[in-house]
Structures are given as structure tokens and as C-alpha cells.
Amino acid sequence: MSAQVATTDDGLLARVARFSPPRRYLPVLGTFALFIGMFGVGGIRYEGFADPQVFLTLLLDNGFLIVLAVGMTFVILTGGIDLSVGSNVALSTLIAARTLELGWPVAAVIGVVLLSGTLLGAAMGLLIHYFDIQPFIATLAGMFLARGLCYLISVESIPIKDETFSAIAFGSITLPGGYYLGWTAVFALVVVAVAAYVLSSTRFGRTVYALGGSEPSALLMGLPVAATKVGVYAISGLCAALGGLLFALYTLSGYSLHAVGMELDAIAAVVIGGTLLTGGRGLVIGSLLGVLVLGTIQTFISFDGTLSSWWTRISIGVLVLVFVVAQRVLTRRR
Amino acid sequence: MPEPTRTRAVKELGARAVSHRLFWPLAALGTLLAINLIATPTFFNVRIQDGHLYGSLVDIVRNGAPVLLVAIGMTLVIATRGIDLSVGAVAAIAGAVACVYIVKGPADGAAGTAIVAISMALAVCVALGLWNGFLVAVVGIQPIIATLVLMVAGRGIAMLVTGGQITTVNNDAFAALASGHLLTLPVAALIALGVFAVTQIVVRRTALGLLIESVGINPEASRLAGVRSRTIIWTVYVFAALCAGMAGLIIAANTHSVNANSLGLWIELDAILAVVIGGTSLAGGRFSLTGTLVGAMLIATLTRTIPNIGIPAEANYLFKALVVVIVCLLQSPKARAVLQRRREPIPTSREEAVV
Numbered sequence: 001m002s003a004q005v006a007t008t009d010d011g012l013l014a015r016v017a018r019f020s021p022p023r024r025y026l027p028v029l030g031t032f033a034l035f036i037g038m039f040g041v042g043g044i045r046y047e048g049f050a051d052p053q054v055f056l057t058l059l060l061d062n063g064f065l066i067v068l069a070v071g072m073t074f075v076i077l078t079g080g081i082d083l084s085v086g087s088n089v090a091l092s093t094l095i096a097a098r099t100l101e102l103g104w105p106v107a108a109v110i111g112v113v114l115l116s117g118t119l120l121g122a123a124m125g126l127l128i129h130y131f132d133i134q135p136f137i138a139t140l141a142g143m144f145l146a147r148g149l150c151y152l153i154s155v156e157s158i159p160i161k162d163e164t165f166s167a168i169a170f171g172s173i174t175l176p177g178g179y180y181l182g183w184t185a186v187f188a189l190v191v192v193a194v195a196a197y198v199l200s201s202t203r204f205g206r207t208v209y210a211l212g213g214s215e216p217s218a219l220l221m222g223l224p225v226a227a228t229k230v231g232v233y234a235i236s237g238l239c240a241a242l243g244g245l246l247f248a249l250y251t252l253s254g255y256s257l258h259a260v261g262m263e264l265d266a267i268a269a270v271v272i273g274g275t276l277l278t279g280g281r282g283l284v285i286g287s288l289l290g291v292l293v294l295g296t297i298q299t300f301i302s303f304d305g306t307l308s309s310w311w312t313r314i315s316i317g318v319l320v321l322v323f324v325v326a327q328r329v330l331t332r333r334r
Numbered sequence: 335m336p337e338p339t340r341t342r343a344v345k346e347l348g349a350r351a352v353s354h355r356l357f358w359p360l361a362a363l364g365t366l367l368a369i370n371l372i373a374t375p376t377f378f379n380v381r382i383q384d385g386h387l388y389g390s391l392v393d394i395v396r397n398g399a400p401v402l403l404v405a406i407g408m409t410l411v412i413a414t415r416g417i418d419l420s421v422g423a424v425a426a427i428a429g430a431v432a433c434v435y436i437v438k439g440p441a442d443g444a445a446g447t448a449i450v451a452i453s454m455a456l457a458v459c460v461a462l463g464l465w466n467g468f469l470v471a472v473v474g475i476q477p478i479i480a481t482l483v484l485m486v487a488g489r490g491i492a493m494l495v496t497g498g499q500i501t502t503v504n505n506d507a508f509a510a511l512a513s514g515h516l517l518t519l520p521v522a523a524l525i526a527l528g529v530f531a532v533t534q535i536v537v538r539r540t541a542l543g544l545l546i547e548s549v550g551i552n553p554e555a556s557r558l559a560g561v562r563s564r565t566i567i568w569t570v571y572v573f574a575a576l577c578a579g580m581a582g583l584i585i586a587a588n589t590h591s592v593n594a595n596s597l598g599l600w601i602e603l604d605a606i607l608a609v610v611i612g613g614t615s616l617a618g619g620r621f622s623l624t625g626t627l628v629g630a631m632l633i634a635t636l637t638r639t640i641p642n643i644g645i646p647a648e649a650n651y652l653f654k655a656l657v658v659v660i661v662c663l664l665q666s667p668k669a670r671a672v673l674q675r676r677r678e679p680i681p682t683s684r685e686e687a688v689v
Contacts, residue, residue, distance in 0.1 A: 081478070083603075127659065131666045134616050136417075136478070140603055141658040148652020155648055256648070260599075264486055277479050310493035310594075317487020324479050 027274025027327070028286040035289055038296045046303040052179055054299065059185035062295040064089065064246040066188040068266040069273070069287040070195045071239025074232040076270050077199070078211045079279025080135035082233065084124065084142035085240040086262035088117050090255065091146040092244020097158035097254025106164045114241045120146060121237015125230035139233075143263070150256035157255035160248060169249040184246045191242065196284045208232060212279025268320050269294055276327060293319065355613035358664045359628045362611075362657060366635045373643045386515045390638065392523075398634025399526035400425075400581035400598070402627065404605035405612075406526075406533055407574030409626045412609055414567050415550045415618025416470060416477035418574045421605060423488020424462050425582030425598030428455040430495040432583055433592040436503045445507035452508070456579050462488075463575030467568035485602070492594035502591040512588035522584045529577065534623050543621075546570065550618030607654065608633055611661050632657070 043050025059066075068085050075082045092113045099109045120142055127138040160166075172180040199205035207228045210218040219225050248254060273290030275282025297315050301307045370377045370390070380389035404421050411418045432455040439447045462484060469480035503509075514521040537543030545566055548556040553563040581601065586592045610616065611632055612625025636657060640650040663669045 127663075130668070131663055132668050133662050133666060136616065137606075137610055137658065137662060140606070141655045141662075143603075143655075144651040144658070145655035148649050148655060151646060151648035152652065155646065264482075267482065268486055271479070271482075277476065308493070308498055310490040310498060313490030314487045314494070317483050317490065320486055321483045324475055324483065325473065328473060328475055 024281060025283075026330070027323075028283050028289065030326070031273055031286055031289040031293060031323075035293050035296065038293065038300070042296065042300055042303065049299070049303055052177070056175075056179055056181050056185065058292060058295045058299060059188065060182035061250075061298075062291050063182070063184040063188035064243040064250060065262070065265055065269065065294070066288055066291045067191050067239050067243040067246060068262065069269040069291050070191055070284055071236035071243075072263075072266045072270050073195070073273070073275055073282060073284050073287045074199070074208060074239075075135075075236045076212075076267075076275050076277060077208050077279055077282055078229060078232050079215070080128065080229075080232070081139065081267070081277075082121075082124075082142075082236045082240075083136065083139040083263050084120065084146055085236060085243070085266055086259045086264075087143045087146035087150070088120060088237060088240035089244040089247050089259040089262055090150050090257070091120075091153075092117055092241045093248040093251070093258050094150050094153045094158065094254040094256060096245060096248045097160050098153055100160055100162045100165070101158060106162065110245060113245055114238060117241020117244065118234050118238040121240070122230055122234040124237070125233030128233065129226055129229045147256065153256075154254070155256065157253050160252045160254065165249060166252065169252060184249050187242075187246060191239070192284055192288050199284055204228065204231065209280060212276075212281070214280075265294060265316075268316050271320050272323050274323070274327075277324075355622065355665070356625055356628055358661055359611050359613070359625065359632055362661060363628060363632045363635060366632070366639050370635075370639050370642055373639075377642075382518060387518045387520075392520065394631065394634045394638050395523045395527075396520040397637070398630050399520075399522040400584050401601060401604045401608060401633055402526040402630035403529060403577045403581040403584070404574075404598075404601050405608040405626045405630045406530055406623065407570075407577030408602075408605045409609050409612070409614055409621050409623055410533075410537070410546060410570040411477070411574045412606075412614055412616060413546045413550045413618060413621035414570050415553075416567070416570070417606070417616070418466065418481045418571065418578075419478060419602050420462070420466060420481040420484035420488055421574060421578035421581075422598040422600065422602045423485050423492065424459055424575050424578040425585065425601060426489055426492040426592070426594050427462065427495065428459050428579035428582035429586030429592040429597045430492040430501070430594055431455040431458050432508070433501040433503045433586055434495055436505050436508060437501055443505055448505050448507035452511075452583060455583060456576060459575045459579030460572055463572035464568070466575065467571035470571060471564045471567040489594055492592075492597070496592060496594050498594075500591055500593045503586075504590065508583075509587050509590055512584050522588075525580060525584065529580070530623065530627060537623070547619055547621065550620070604633055605630075607658055611658070613665060 039050065039055070048054070068089065072082055072085065095113050095116060096109055099112060100106075104112075124135075124138045124142045127133045127141075128135050168183050172182045173186060174180050199208060207218065207223045207225075210221065210223055211225060211228055215225065244259075247258060251258065269290035270282070270287045271277060271290070272293055273282070273286030273288070275286060294316060297312055297319075301309060301312055367377075374390075377390050380387060380391060382388070404425070408418060408421065432451040435451040435454055436447055439451065466481050466484060469475050469483070470477050473480070510521055511525070512522050516524055537546065545556070545561050548559070548561055549563045549566050553567070557563045578598075578601075582598055585597055608629035609621075609626050611629035612622055612627070614621040614625060633654070636653055637647075637650050640653060641647040
């Protein structure tokens with residue numbers, strides 16, 4: 001809309017003043033404003049909060065969650081939900097730790113982890129599409145399955161001592177100005193970029209949006225509904241496995257009680273990022289911002305020192321509420 | 335009776351039994367009990383000691399009480415085409431409120447203190463249920479998202495109540511909720527079965543069940559037909575929160591303590607499983623409390639079976655997953671169609687009788 005209005009004889013100021021972003025970007029811009037606002041308030045209240053290194057550490061500390069939220073965005077865009085990602089993360093850390101313990105080469109370990117996560121996701125997708133089992137129930141079964149497999153592999157925590165893993169875990173890129181960005185954060189950002197490209201510029205991505213808009217319409221249009229539906233759950237599984245690898249790097253251990261409830265954080269991040277839970281509308285970049293908002297809450301609490309950790313959960317709940325109500329108001333007006 | 339007619343009659347009876355919605359859950363329950371009996375021949379033994387009933391079967395019913403309670407509330411919520419994800423958090427809050435009151439109250443060992451604590455906890459649950467109902471029925475947010483808010487925030491609230499501590503209580507009257515006996519039967523089981531019986535009578539002997547189902551099929555049409563949809567939706571969320579609160583109190587009484595992080599963790603998922611295994615469709619409009627009872631007992635039996643046959647207890651998640659997938663597949667019309675492609679057409683789920 002704004003692009004057509006901007007004619008040549010307008011001044012730059014007038015054009016800026018008249019600029020209104022397309023409505024589909026409004027939720028993401030809201031999240032962005034929230035994030036900037038929180039960072040600003042933190043910068044005023046606490047010394048050293050606004051330091052760019054704090055932001056870079058935020059990316060590092062939440063790399064795994066960013067990847068999970070990206071996978072979850074695909075699923076939620078089709079109108080589904082994936083409850084299995086937290087358990088899938090735990091399973092991935094355990095598979096990685098166990099196979100490394102057995103002396104497998106790192107490349108094989110990564111391959112096996114990614115493959116198992118993707119297969120679990122795809123299996124749930126098959127159940128959902130071909131047997132009409134609700135996403136909620138099918139992924140709930142996936143969640144229990146992955147947790148159960150964790151306990152079968154090991155009830156104890158397994159440490160990861162592999163050198164390559166440690167090198168990646170502690171390695172970082174030095175940025176101009178003496179700042180540094182951890183490798184896992186770089187991986188997470190690459191995943192975001194790839195996912196954003198896939199969703200916005202490929203046939204598959206457009207089909208995901210179409211499916212979330214209306215599945216019967218997508219079918220009537222002759223879109224590959226089955227492949228896409230199974231595909232999004234496979235992608236979510238792949239992302240969960242990748243997130244599990246990042247989590248294994250972050251904690252350098254595999255444990256069956258890792259990532260309990262992390263699926264909730266991922267869903268909350270997607271919601272705060274402005275993706276409609278009914279499907280069809282949302283952006284991957286919003287989910288990235290959602291994770292950053294969640295991370296900033298935690299940074300707030302650690303900087304403050306007087307606030308207790310349970311305020312994290314309460315503030316996430318309040319944020320989810322605010323965004324859900326806002327979504328409701330926006331969609332009602334439409 | 336001529337031979338062919340009789341075999342056909344037997345076949346028809348068999349087919350009708352198989353197509354009954356409780357057939358597969360009951361078959362699964364029977365199989366589990368049989369496995370237990372093989373693993374431990376004394377499994378079915380029930381003895382009376384000190385005037386109390388003891389035995390594995392009694393344990394299963396007692397330990398299954400919290401899930402059954404939550405599942406009863408969940409059944410009615412799901413019947414209105416809703417879902418309540420917050421019940422685990424509500425259970426934790428109820429436990430936290432009761433335990434903190436008992437510890438900080440005037441006489442922490444007195445029965446009166448326990449009664450006030452329980453009433454306070456249940457009152458808080460009613461408030462939480464009203465909040466969920468408000469978001470769903472008045473604001474009009476999808477139930478799964480509306481209750482997600484309390485699911486995420488609830489454990490934080492419970493931590494706030496307990497100050498982040500694991501609160502331990504020493505109150506015999508409160509502990510009796512879980513370990514006490516009445517008329518030789520465990521109190522926890524009596525509470526759960528009592529709530530089940532009352533709910534079953536109220537929804538099946540009055541029009542309430544019908545109204546709940548009509549709201550689940552189409553809230554708008556029900557409203558136009560003169561059903562107070564909003565009040566009914568609100569009521570079921572309050573009821574679900576109350577049931578969750580009772581479950582939370584039983585769990586807290588069982589351990590004499592409350593840990594806001596772990597009390598009732600994943601109980602919402604167990605409860606939803608029990609409801610789904612019992613044949614209630616998540617699409618709303620039809621429900622079966624009897625099915626939920628069977629589902630909850632199936633889950634409790636499974637939890638008991640895994641260590642009984644020598645598998646680490648933690649692996650019960652794996653078997654839970656298998657049971658869910660198998661039961662869901664057997665109940666799925668699509669899977670049935672594949673299995674019975676060459677036989678006569680099966681009745682669609684809509685035509686099956688409601689239990």
C-alpha cells in the first residue's frame with residue numbers, strides 16, 4: 001500500500017511520515033518494539049545492560065531455543081502444534097553423548113542425531129495426516145516416546161568429553177570492537193535465515209501458509225497437502241534434533257531430564273513473535289524476536305539480583321496473554 | 335435355531351462388541367492385568383489388614399485417583415470442544431496454598447487447620463477456573479491458547495506462594511487425604527470415585543450432559559436455541575479447576591510436602607490421554623465418563639505394570655506412547671477402514687451409542 005503512494009514529487013520527510021507498514025508486519029514490529037523497549041529500560045536501570053556483548057550472549061544462551069522456535073513456527077503456521085520438541089532435544093543430547101562415548105566419529109554422531117530427530121517428526125506427521133490423529137495427541141505420544149527412549153539409553157547424565165565438541169562449544173568469532181559471538185549462536189542465526197528463505201521464497205513455504213489458511217482450499221487448489229503436512233513435522237523434528245545438538249554443546253552433557261517444558265518456551269516464543277496459533281500468518285523473524293524477548297526477561301532477573309527466578313515464568317505467562325488478546329482483537333477487526 | 339443363523343448371530347455379537355468404543359481400552363486393560371498376573375501370580379490378591387484393604391489392585395485405584403480426578407474435569411471441558419492445559423499448574427497452586435497455610439497457620443497439626451487449608455485451596459482453584467472460563471467464554475480465545483497462559487505462569491505463581499521452597503507439612507488430617515482409610519477403603523480412591531459417581535449422575539440424569547454436548551457441537555446454534563452456552567463453558571472450566579485442585583491436594587498429602595516445580599507435572603497430559611483412550615473425541619460434542627474411568631485406570635495399571643515386569647519405572651513413558659498410538663489407531667475411522675476394507679461397511683463414529 002505504502003509503496004504505491006510514494007510518488008516522485010513527495011519530499012522524503014512526507015514519505016516517511018505517511019509510511020505505514022503492511023498489516024501483516026504489525027505483530028512482528030510490536031515484538032521488535034517490545035524487545036528494544038525492554039533492552040532500553042534495562043540499559044537505563046542497570047549498568048552494563050545495554051552493552052552489545054549482553055545481546056550477543058543472549059543469542060548464545062538461547063541458540064537452541066531459537067532453532068526450536070523456528071521448527072515450531074513451521075508447524076504452527078499449518079495450524080498444528082508439536083509438543084514433542086522438548087523430549088526430542090533431551091533424546092538428541094543423550095544419543096550424541098552415548099555415541100560419542102562409544103567412540104563414533106563426530107560427523108556420524110551428528111548424522112545419527114539429525115536423522116533420528118527427523119524420523120520421529122516425520123512419523124508423527126504420518127500419523128497426523130494419514131490417520132487423522134490430532135496433532136496434539138500424536139505429538140504428545142511422540143513426547144512420551146522420546147522421553148521413554150531417553151530413560152532406556154541412560155537414567156544418569158552422560159558427560160561429553162569429545163574435543164571437537166568442546167572446541168565448537170567454546171569457540172567464537174571475534175567481531176570488530178572486541179566483541180565475540182559463539183559458534184552455536186552463528187548456527188542458530190543461519191537456521192533462521194534458511195527458514196526465512198524457505199518460508200518466503202519457495203513453493204514449500206507458500207504451501208505451508210496456504211495449508212494454515214485453509215486446508216480444504218489448499219487441497220482443492222491441488223497443492224501437495226500430504227507432503228507439506230508431513231514435511232513440517234519432519235522439519236520440526238530436524239530443528240529439535242539440531243537444537244538438541246546445540247543444547248548438548250551448551251551443557252556438554254546428555255541427560256534424560258534436559259529440556260523439560262522447553263516445548264512450552266518454544267510455543268510461547270512463537271506466540272510472542274506474532275504467529276497466529278490458528279495458522280496461516282506469521283514470520284520466522286518474529287519467533288527469533290520472541291526468543292530474544294524471553295531471554296531478555298531472564299537477563300533482567302539476573303541483572304536485578306533481587307527478583308526471583310519464578311518471575312520469569314509469570315512474566316512469560318503475562319506476555320503470552322497480552323499477545324494472544326492482541327491477536328484476538330486484531331483478527332476480530334479484520 | 336439352524337446352525338448358520340446361530341454362527342451369524344455370534345459373529346454379529348462379536349462385531350458389535352469390537353465396534354463398541356470401550357472394547358479396545360478394556361481389552362488393553364485386561365491384557366495388562368493378565369501380564370501382571372503372569373509376572374506376579376499373587377497380583378490379584380486383596381487382603382484386609384488392620385481393617386484396611388491392601389493389595390496391588392487397591393494400590394492401582396488409589397494411585398490413579400489424581401489422574402482420574404483431573405480426567406473427569408477434562409472430559410467435560412473436552413466435551414465443549416475445549417481443552418484445559420493449566421490443570422497441572424492449578425494442582426501445584428492448590429497444593430502450595432494448602433501447605434503454606436498449614437505451616438503458617440495457627441495450629442499446624444490440628445484437623446481444623448487442614449479443613450481451612452483445603453477450603454482455601456479449593457477457593458483459589460475456583461478463581462483460577464473462573465479466569466480460564468473468562469478467557470474462553472467471554473474474550474473468545476481458543477481454549478488451548480487461553481489455558482496455555484495459566485500453564486506457563488501457574489508454576490511461577492505456585493513458587494511465589496511457597497517462596498520457592500519445598501514446603502513440608504505435618505498434619506495428620508491433611509495426610510489422611512492420601513493415606514487415610516474409610517470403611518476399609520483408601521480415602522483418595524473414595525474421593526475420586528465419589529466425584530466420578532456424582533458427575534456421572536448429574537450429567538446423565540439431568541439435561542446438563544445434553545446441554546454440554548450441544549455446546550460442544552455448535553456453541554452459536556446452542557445459544558440461539560436458548561442454551562446459555564457462555565455459562566456452561568464457564569462452569570466446566572471451574573469444575574475442571576476444582577477437580578485439578580483436589581488432585582493437587584491428594585498429591586501434596588501423599589508426599590506431605592509441595593514442590594511447585596514437580597507437583598502434578600504432566601498430569602494434564604495423562605488426563606488428556608485418559609480421556610482420549612476412553613473414546614471421547616477431542617472435537618467435542620460427545621463424551622463418555624465411563625470411558626475416562628477406564629482410560630485413567632489403564633494409565634494407572636500401566637504405570638504399575640512396567641516395574642512389575644522388571645523394566646525401569648522411568649521407561650513407562652515409552653509404553654504410554656505405544657498405548658496411545660495403538661488405541662488411537664484402533665479408534666481412528668481411517669485406520670479401521672484400512673483394516674476392514676473387505677468386510678461390510680463399519681458404522682461411523684457418530685452413530686455409535688453414547689455410554
